[in-house]
Amino acid sequence: MFKNLQKKIDKSLNILKGNNKITEINIANSLKEISKALIDADVNYKIAKNFIKKVKEKSVGRQVIxxxxxxxxxxxxxxxxxxxxMGGKNKEINISKTKNPSIILICGLQGSGKTTFSAKLALFLKKKNYYPLLVAADIYRPAAVDQLKILVEKIDIPVFSKKTSDVLDILDQSILYASKKKRNVIIIDTAGRLSIDKVMMNEIKNIYKHSNPDETLFVVDSMTGQDAINTAECFSNVLNFNGIVMTKLDGDSRGGAAITMSSLIGKPIKFISNGERIEDIEVFHPDRIANRILGMGDVVSLVEKVQEQFDEKRTKNIYNKISKDRFNFEDLLEQFKQVRKIGSIKNIVSMIPGMEKFFGILNDKEDSFKEIETIILSMTPYERKNPKILNDISRRKRISIGSGVSLNHIDSFLKKFYSMNKIMKRINTSSRQDLIKDFLSKMMQR
Ligand SMILES: Nc1nc2c(ncn2[C@@H]2O[C@H](COP(=O)(O)OP(=O)(O)OP(=O)(O)O)[C@@H](O)[C@H]2O)c(=O)[nH]1
Ligand SMILES: [Mg+2]
Structure with missing residues (x-):
């Protein structure tokens, strides 16, 4: 799934390798390629264009940390x-906590994968400790009942069926059956229908009204590409379904429909079905899919952490302290903690080239991190807030004994701290972040 798209996007992003600033020129090529990749994946041209426009707006001129x-x-x-x-946050399936049984209605085009999905959903819910009952409400295809039964025979989920031409009667009977068998969720698998088939569309409307479902899912075959979107649109005009299920994403589907469906239809994709086995069902999480498409989850989470660390407010605060000569040992400790949050130092350095500058010629600085931390932790709170009082040798001696760090090391740490503070105060830099990073990196050098 999304493999081709992923390859192409990866290639387009590699155009940016080696550049250290975002400019309109150096991202233009990259964005052009991303746009092509999206269109090749069957993303509608207008959406791809708009997507690129947004990425461009957010990136050009933005200062790179x-x-x-x-x-x-x-x-x-x-x-x-x-x-x-893809719709932002994942939207969960609605299952009523008060209504028993809760009712889920499955609808869609012929052959889109409704029956297979109904069985998958039943297993999915069973694993979540529900007691599902499948209802075969396809009265037109006699084999549909057997198909459901075969699908679930190994997983011990009952199927309700009844030979009748009255589909509403099946629904009524199934509810009675569910309460008798202590089943708390009913999944109604309906017959496939075309949106232009008025009789069949009327039938699904009646089923919908009669069963009053807590959740109505529209099942769509992702292999049909743009058509999938058109059908969803037609159905949504007739039936107010809550969510979409994209099936057959394991096949040759190029994925475009899955990417654009929810923004075009205005309804969330809730599940994807990506295989013929009953276990092949996945809750649709836009963030996870985006990660899969980009194939760079580690970079994304890293950027998030770095951005969080260098958030503007905190940076401003530290900057102010440094420039007013009020940067103390507690602040230094706090900075170390923030840096640590990003992960192990070695990992950081291997992942972000720019970080090396941050830590100077950093190989194994974990030790000096620890030593400085130990020194600071052996100070009294008052000393941490007032670095200058450590001019007093008796205080330094006490810290040395408490921390187990030699007086020499403590003195050299303090010397650096005082002189860095002085220098930093005077430096006129355009970037506060640079200033703070330089400060920390100098502190780490022995
Ligand atoms: N590869 C793959 N095949 C699927 C998937 N979902 C369904 N199928 C296959 O698609 C075909 C149609 O699936 P059904 O579940 O019968 O579709 P349906 O919507 O119930 O069909 P009708 O009831 O006839 O309208 C079957 O051969 C399924 O095995 C999927 O996610 N991946
Ligand atoms: Mg079916």
Missing amino acids: TSLNPRQLIIKIVYDELVLL
């Missing part, structure tokens, strides 16, 4: 836009 490179930042921006395009 120096520990990130433009490629990483663009990956994050593309990722965010993809998540938004």
Whole structure:
């Protein structure tokens, strides 16, 4: 799924490798390729164009946090836009907590995968400790009942069926059956229908009204590409379904429909069905799919963490402290903690080229991190807030004994801290983040 798209996007982003600033020129080619990749994946041209426009707006001129490179930042921006395009947050299936049984209605075109999905959903819900009952409400295809029974025979989920031409009667009977068998969720598998077939569309409307479902899912075959979107649109004009199920995403589907469906129809994709086995069902999480499409989950989470660390407010605060000579040991400790949050130091360095500058010629600085931390933790709170009082040798001696760090090391740490503070105060830099990073990196050097 999405393999081709992923390959192409990866290639387009690699154009940015080696650049250390985002400019309109250096991302233009990259964005052109991303747009092509989306269109090749069957994303509608207008959507692809709009997508690129948004990515461009968010990236050009944006200052790259120096520990990130433009490629990483663009990956994050593309990722965010993809998540938004796919509907943002995952929307869960509605199952009533009060109504017993809760009713789920499955509808869609012929052959879209309704019956297979109904069985998959039953297993999915069983694993979530529900007691589902499948209802065969396809009165036109006698084999449909057997198909359901075969699908679920190994997983011990009952199927309700009845030979009748009255589909509403099946619904009524199934509810009675469910309460007798202590089943708390009913999944109604309906016959396939075309949106232009008035009789059949009327039937589904009646089923909908009569069963008053807590959740109505529209099943659509992703292999039909743009047509999938058109059918969903037609159905949504007739039936107010809550969510979409995209099936056959394991096949030759290029994925475009799955990417654009929810923004075009205005309803969330709730599940994807990606295989013929009954276990092949997945809750649709836009963020996870975006990760899959980009194939760079580690970069995305890294950028998120780095952005969080260098959030503007905190940076401003530290900057103010440094420039007013009020940066103290507690602040330093806090900065170390923030850096640590990003992950192990070695990992950071291997993942972000810019970080190396941050830590200087950093190989194994974990030790000096620890040593500084130990020194600071051996100070009294008052000392941490007032670095200058450590001029007093007796205090330094006490800290040395408490921390087990030699007086020499403590003195050299303090010397650096005082002089860095002085220098930083005077430096006129355009980037506050650079200033703070330089500060920390100098502190790490011995
Ligand atoms: N590869 C693949 N095949 C699927 C998937 N879902 C369904 N199929 C296959 O698609 C065909 C049609 O699936 P059904 O579940 O019978 O579709 P339906 O919508 O119930 O069909 P009708 O009831 O005739 O309208 C079957 O051969 C399924 O095995 C899927 O996610 N991946
Ligand atoms: Mg069927």
